[in-house]
Amino acid sequence: MSKKIDLSIDFLGVHCENPFFLSSSPVCHNYEMIAKCFDIGWGGVFYKTVGILGMNECSPRFDIVRKEGTPFVGFKNMEQISEHTWQENAEIIKKLKHDYPTKVMGVSIMGANDEEWALLAREMTKAGADMLELNFSCPQMTSHAMGSDVGMNPELVERYTRVVKQNTHLPVIAKMTPNITHIEDPSKGALRGGADAVSTINTIKSICNIDIENLTGKPVVNGKSSISGYSGAAVKPIALRFIAQLKQDPELANLPVSGIGGIETWQDAVEFLLLGAENLQVTTSVMQYGYRIVEDMKDGLANFMEAHGYTSLRDFIGKALPNVIPCENLDRSFQIIPKIDLDKCVGCGRCAISCFDGGHQAIDFDTKTRKPTITDKCVGCHLCLNVCPVFDCITPGEIKFKKGCEPHDVKRQHCYYA
Amino acid sequence: MTKVRQLPYGEPAEKGLNVRLVMEEASRCLLCEDAPCSHDCPAGTDPGRFIRSIRFRNFTGACKTIRHNNILGASCAEICPQERLCEKACSRCGIDKPIQIGKLQAFAMEQERLLGLKILEAAPSCGKKVACIGAGPSGLAVAAELAKLGVSVTVYDENEKAGGMLRYGITPSRLSDEIIDQDIKAVESLGVKFELSRRIDKNELDKLVAQYDAVYVGVGLSASKMIPNLKGTDLKGVETALAFLKRARIAGGKIEDLGRVVIIGGGDVAMDCASTAKQCGAKSVYVAFIETLETMPASKRELDYIVDLGVPVIPAFKPVQLNGEDHVTSVELAAMEGNSKITLDADTVIFAVGQKVQDDYKGMTSDGKIFVGGDLANGGKTVVEAVASGKDIAGEIAKFLHI
Ligand SMILES: Cc1cc2nc3c(=O)[nH]c(=O)nc-3n(C[C@H](O)[C@H](O)[C@H](O)COP(=O)(O)O)c2cc1C
Numbered sequence: 113m114s115k116k117i118d119l120s121i122d123f124l125g126v127h128c129e130n131p132f133f134l135s136s137s138p139v140c141h142n143y144e145m146i147a148k149c150f151d152i153g154w155g156g157v158f159y160k161t162v163g164i165l166g167m168n169e170c171s172p173r174f175d176i177v178r179k180e181g182t183p184f185v186g187f188k189n190m191e192q193i194s195e196h197t198w199q200e201n202a203e204i205i206k207k208l209k210h211d212y213p214t215k216v217m218g219v220s221i222m223g224a225n226d227e228e229w230a231l232l233a234r235e236m237t238k239a240g241a242d243m244l245e246l247n248f249s250c251p252q253m254t255s256h257a258m259g260s261d262v263g264m265n266p267e268l269v270e271r272y273t274r275v276v277k278q279n280t281h282l283p284v285i286a287k288m289t290p291n292i293t294h295i296e297d298p299s300k301g302a303l304r305g306g307a308d309a310v311s312t313i314n315t316i317k318s319i320c321n322i323d324i325e326n327l328t329g330k331p332v333v334n335g336k337s338s339i340s341g342y343s344g345a346a347v348k349p350i351a352l353r354f355i356a357q358l359k360q361d362p363e364l365a366n367l368p369v370s371g372i373g374g375i376e377t378w379q380d381a382v383e384f385l386l387l388g389a390e391n392l393q394v395t396t397s398v399m400q401y402g403y404r405i406v407e408d409m410k411d412g413l414a415n416f417m418e419a420h421g422y423t424s425l426r427d428f429i430g431k432a433l434p435n436v437i438p439c440e441n442l443d444r445s446f447q448i449i450p451k452i453d454l455d456k457c458v459g460c461g462r463c464a465i466s467c468f469d470g471g472h473q474a475i476d477f478d479t480k481t482r483k484p485t486i487t488d489k490c491v492g493c494h495l496c497l498n499v500c501p502v503f504d505c506i507t508p509g510e511i512k513f514k515k516g517c518e519p520h521d522v523k524r525q526h527c528y529y530a
Numbered sequence: 531m532t533k534v535r536q537l538p539y540g541e542p543a544e545k546g547l548n549v550r551l552v553m554e555e556a557s558r559c560l561l562c563e564d565a566p567c568s569h570d571c572p573a574g575t576d577p578g579r580f581i582r583s584i585r586f587r588n589f590t591g592a593c594k595t596i597r598h599n600n601i602l603g604a605s606c607a608e609i610c611p612q613e614r615l616c617e618k619a620c621s622r623c624g625i626d627k628p629i630q631i632g633k634l635q636a637f638a639m640e641q642e643r644l645l646g647l648k649i650l651e652a653a654p655s656c657g658k659k660v661a662c663i664g665a666g667p668s669g670l671a672v673a674a675e676l677a678k679l680g681v682s683v684t685v686y687d688e689n690e691k692a693g694g695m696l697r698y699g700i701t702p703s704r705l706s707d708e709i710i711d712q713d714i715k716a717v718e719s720l721g722v723k724f725e726l727s728r729r730i731d732k733n734e735l736d737k738l739v740a741q742y743d744a745v746y747v748g749v750g751l752s753a754s755k756m757i758p759n760l761k762g763t764d765l766k767g768v769e770t771a772l773a774f775l776k777r778a779r780i781a782g783g784k785i786e787d788l789g790r791v792v793i794i795g796g797g798d799v800a801m802d803c804a805s806t807a808k809q810c811g812a813k814s815v816y817v818a819f820i821e822t823l824e825t826m827p828a829s830k831r832e833l834d835y836i837v838d839l840g841v842p843v844i845p846a847f848k849p850v851q852l853n854g855e856d857h858v859t860s861v862e863l864a865a866m867e868g869n870s871k872i873t874l875d876a877d878t879v880i881f882a883v884g885q886k887v888q889d890d891y892k893g894m895t896s897d898g899k900i901f902v903g904g905d906l907a908n909g910g911k912t913v914v915e916a917v918a919s920g921k922d923i924a925g926e927i928a929k930f931l932h933i
């Protein structure tokens with residue numbers, strides 16, 4: 113890694129050696145795991161949600177969405193919070209903080225009433241946590257007084273946040289659920305209750321697959337299944353959307369955000385940072401590939417920063433926000449007509465099929481030569497470009513201005529690595 | 531229609547993978563724990579690690595891993611016999627076929643070229659000076675490893691360009707000047723200096739030994755062997771493999787009048803002579819060797835390559851004499867078993883029957899300030915093994931110099 117690049121960031125007044133944290137989940141629920149992840153280079157963790165009692169979990173508890181040859185496009189789990197009691201967890205946290213004083217110990221907590229929230233806040237503060245994350249967002253709790261049922265209710269979020277703030281001096285982060293239309297509403301509740309930041313997203317309520325012989329969802333737990341949380345690469349677009357919504361709300365714009373959802377590469381990390389996240393949390397890709405993925409996240413992020421002349425994360429955090437605008441404000445004065453490199457074209461005809469059946473019948477496909485030609489019916493939707501199996505064969509070409517529209521400079525999409 | 535492949539001199543023999551195919555290939559990788567592929571790279575290039583970087587889109591990181599571990603990473607990507615090294619060890623063999631590790635490495639090195647990445651930089655000086663004789667694979671590796679420790683290194687070579695066998699013993703369709711230059715540039719970026727077109731004989735060697743804190747002799751096996759007592763090897767039109775490959779490389783493939791070519795030898799160098807002769811416009815090319823197809827030393831990949839180019843091979847025949855008055859006109863071959871005989875008309879006969887050390891360095895071993903390695907010490911192996919040997923010797927030299 114380059115010497116000039118600094119990946120550290122102060123988040124809520126806590127110094128983090130890098131922005132990469134494990135999100136609260138089975139990737140960080142005991143001493144050995146967290147010690148190993150710290151040794152490999154993670155900046156901190158949000159310790160697996162601590163409740164009053166340990167949970168009683170089902171088996172099996174995972175399912176995946178697979179797409180031809182790519183396992184784990186998305187991941188579904190039916191787990192709840194920590195299987196240990198709060199006393200057991202407090203001991204582990206104390207020992208970790210002692211052995212790794214420079215690493216950041218966020219601790220996720222979840223209570224079912226004022227008293228439980230207050231107790232957990234006090235005890236985890238005492239155990240040596242650096243920040244508290246309030247889990248208002250687990251979608252598969254066996255109690256409706258907990259998890260995303262609470263997180264969908266701005267009043268309850270405000271109330272429990274306030275209770276926690278009254279029982280700790282630590283920064284408090286409210287973890288929000290994506291199972292809602294306007295994530296801004298409960299987030300404002302958290303802000304009123306005194307939250308120092310929000311984190312999002314937790315998992316999305318889902319049924320990934322149906323077992324068509326057992327007539328239930330997957331995973332099958334003794335012939336039955338439940339709606340439960342979906343995470344991993346597939347949810348990144350939804351996470352980015354919620355983060356943009358939070359950061360663009362005038363009331364919430366200054367509330368720091370910790371970004372979660374489908375982060376797997378440095379490139380994903382940069383995307384969250386560009387939308388204003390100041391801290392990054394990861395679970396599913398760690399479950400799939402292990403803690404070691406942080407090595408390429410850190411190195412890749414540093415390489416990106418070096419190539420762009422950034423020396424600290426704050427140089428570019430939030431830089432993409434001004435360019436995410438309402439649909440009605442987009443420049444609609446032109447069409448970018450794709451061009452086809454006939455030397456590269458292998459003559460599969462996929463562009464023509466998609467353009468006809470899903471577009472504007474703008475590609476003539478010569479069945480003798482097996483070569484496509486784009487006609488003037490093309491509207492520049494770029495379906496063909498996304499469908500073509502050959503790298504760099506169909507690319508954005510000429511810019512055509514619509515009738516009556518003044519020609520002007522048009523900024524094009526940057527094709528990094530397809 | 532001809533089934534024979536036409537490939538102009540110097541055009542790449544194999545196509546590289548574009549970024550999309552690279553991502554597909556990298557996602558086939560099982561990202562093994564304690565990766566077997568990494569264990570089986572002689573030079574410790576660590577494919578398990580750089581493939582993981584590619585998989586997680588950290589292409590620059592992949593380049594760093596390769597460069598730090600193997601100073602000739604770009605060349606090795608092209609010419610390593612991966613099928614009997616890293617790819618043979620690949621866990622994915624147990625599912626279908628191995629990851630194309632060489633191709634992924636070539637892609638990473640292509641990124642280094644395209645993005646103009648400067649990965650290595652000169653280390654602060656430790657005050658020691660070392661000379662390397664021979665700018666071939668092992669000399670370059672020794673030079674790079676020592677330079678990383680802050681040693682001031684000068685590399686001497688008799689040829690006009692650095693690279694040794696990389697440049698003059700391999701045909702450019704398999705290893706282009708561009709890629710060799712990329713590796714040399716990496717060596718130079720560490721502050722290593724080159725004195726080219728400088729032949730170091732015994733006499734000069736003594737001077738260097740006096741001048742430097744240590745001298746590495748990595749002159750390789752740069753003289754060609756001949757079959758002893760074979761009648762007609764002094765005729766015009768008879769030459770050795772290295773002389774032929776070198777003159778083809780220098781002339782950019784423009785050598786005329788090869789006429790009908792017969793190549794004697796069954797190793798990779800013989801295969802390279804065959805493809806080169808074909809690409810230089812020889813009227814016909816035959817390759818004959820004493821081994822069988824099973825026991826010939828050339829890799830299957832090399833044999834397939836020349837067969838694709840339409841070169842007939844004659845296994846299990848040995849040359850018995852070369853005919854001609856002043857210039858060679860034919861070669862007589864006899865079967866290793868039985869009584870079959872073949873006479874091939876020939877205007878050019880190329881011997882690729884192995885290499886030996888130049889007379890000046892015959893029998894030389896490490897002694898005092900002098901360190902001997904590479905092909906000279908191990909009797910001629912692959913480039914990646916020369917890099918490995920170079921890394922080891924650099925370690926010995928560093929110990930000797932107390933750094
Ligand atoms: C198996 C599993 C268990 C989880 N347990 C918790 C939990 O106890 N507390 C919590 O706040 N989030 C929990 N989560 C949600 C994750 O912390 C994270 O918000 C979500 O998985 C999205 O991030 P990802 O795509 O990187 O996995 C869990 C997720 C998974 C997959």
Ligand code: SF4
Pocket residue numbers: none
């Ligand atoms: S992953 Fe480990 S704990 Fe889970 S089922 Fe397999 S062996 Fe058991």
Ligand code: SF4
Pocket residue numbers: 452456457458459460461462463464483484499500501502505506
């Ligand atoms: S999809 Fe691509 S390769 Fe296939 S016909 Fe169209 S342009 Fe050619």
Ligand code: SF4
Pocket residue numbers: 558559560561562565566567568577578581619620621622629631
């Ligand atoms: S052995 Fe094969 S599958 Fe395993 S890490 Fe190496 S290349 Fe990948």
